[in-house]
Amino acid sequence: MVIASARKAVSGLLSARSRMVVLKSLGLTILLFFGLWFLLNNLMTVYVIPFIEGWSWLVGILVWVLGAGVFVAAGFLLAPVTAIFAGLFLDDIAEHVERVRYPDDEPGQGVPFGPAILLALKFGAFVVGANLLALMLVWFAGFGVIIFFLLNGFLLGREYFQFATMRFRSEDDAKGILKKYSLEVFLAGLIIAAFMSVPVLNLFTPVFASALMVHLHKAVSAEAASNA
Numbered sequence: 309m310v311i312a313s314a315r316k317a318v319s320g321l322l323s324a325r326s327r328m329v330v331l332k333s334l335g336l337t338i339l340l341f342f343g344l345w346f347l348l349n350n351l352m353t354v355y356v357i358p359f360i361e362g363w364s365w366l367v368g369i370l371v372w373v374l375g376a377g378v379f380v381a382a383g384f385l386l387a388p389v390t391a392i393f394a395g396l397f398l399d400d401i402a403e404h405v406e407r408v409r410y411p412d413d414e415p416g417q418g419v420p421f422g423p424a425i426l427l428a429l430k431f432g433a434f435v436v437g438a439n440l441l442a443l444m445l446v447w448f449a450g451f452g453v454i455i456f457f458l459l460n461g462f463l464l465g466r467e468y469f470q471f472a473t474m475r476f477r478s479e480d481d482a483k484g485i486l487k488k489y490s491l492e493v494f495l496a497g498l499i500i501a502a503f504m505s506v507p508v509l510n511l512f513t514p515v516f517a518s519a520l521m522v523h524l525h526k527a528v529s530a531e532a533a534s535n536a
Contacts, residue, residue, distance in 0.1 A: 310524065313520050313521075314499050321512060325404045329400060329401060330511055340389060345374070398471060399475075401522075402416060406522060460501035461497035465493045465494050465496050468521040472522045472525040
């Protein structure tokens with residue numbers, strides 16, 4: 309069930325809709341980092357450089373540190389921030405998967421704009437938090453990789469599956485089916501975590517994860533209906 313859902317998600321990964329979501333999310337992320345650099349550069353020019361303009365060497369160091377700092381931050385936060393922006397377009401992916409793969413089924417209802425923003429921020433926060441924790445455990449405990457997969461698998465699996473189910477169910481019903489199929493959701497989350505660990509490919513994580521959970525929700529719904 310989980311492997312079949314993952315295969316279906318991978319098969320549609322390079323569709324025009326998926327590429328568009330990634331490009332829009334990546335573009336917004338680049339604009340955000342450029343805007344951050346522009347803002348910090350102007351703040352330094354107005355409030356810092358006038359006091360040290362006689363020390364050209366110090367000005368040069370500060371400019372270099374600012375540029376390097378933004379570059380390092382962009383490298384570390386590129387995927388999480390892209391995931392936040394991509395979270396705003398998850399309904400587009402889910403709707404596309406439902407229409408193409410399940411044309412005879414009733415389409416789901418999109419998440420309202422406010423909850424969609426909250427969901428996107430939660431996705432990004434989960435990714436950043438889990439990676440920071442894993443990074444600390446690499447230095448202090450030596451098993452950060454294991455924690456990375458287990459924690460991301462648990463958190464991302466639950467959040468993305470709940471997103472997929474709430475297109476068709478109430479929040480209480482979504483929690484009920486999540487509890488019933490918690491193992492399948494966790495295994496799917498581990499696949500998402502593995503996908504997210506691959507550089508460049510991780511930019512497609514929100515697209516892959518949302519499609520995977522749409523397929524998984526369809527599979528467990530069909531199983532639940534057959535057992536009823």
